[in-house]
Amino acid sequence: MSEYPSIFRHIDHVGLVVNTIDEGLATYCNLLGFTLLERRAVPEHGVEVAFLDAGNITLELLAPTDPASGTARFLQNRGEGVHHICFVVDDIYAALDQLRAQGLRLIDESPRQGIHGLVAFVHPKATHGAMLELLQLTEH
Secondary structure: OOOOOOOEEEEEEEEEEOOOHHHHHHHHHHHOOOEEEEEEEEHHHOEEEEEEEOOOOEEEEEEEOOOOOHHHHHHHHHOOEEEEEEEEEOOHHHHHHHHHHOOOOEOOOOOEEOOOEEEEEEOHHHOOOOOEEEEEEOOO
């Protein structure tokens, strides 16, 4: 097994790319019964997001608002579907150092401010096609 201890506390959410937030909400809330927790535009990342209560997990719907954004490229190349899995970590700087030491390819070499705390992404080519988001939650 690994010489490194696990840095992941638990899954915070699963991110799903959709064409539009309204279409995604129509499916996930109106048809599937999930509850909208939060909806907001994130212009600095060229997306609109909605967080949904899905029982034992949260779903994040992401829809591009800028055709040059990474989310828009993802949607164009792969279509709608799973975008990332977000894991809570206690110390995002230590987590990134550990992943870097293990030779994993990172999208973010240092954390950036996200909606609910500091975030950084691990490149999907390093994790068999699954993009991982690390989240150090901001205490309210």
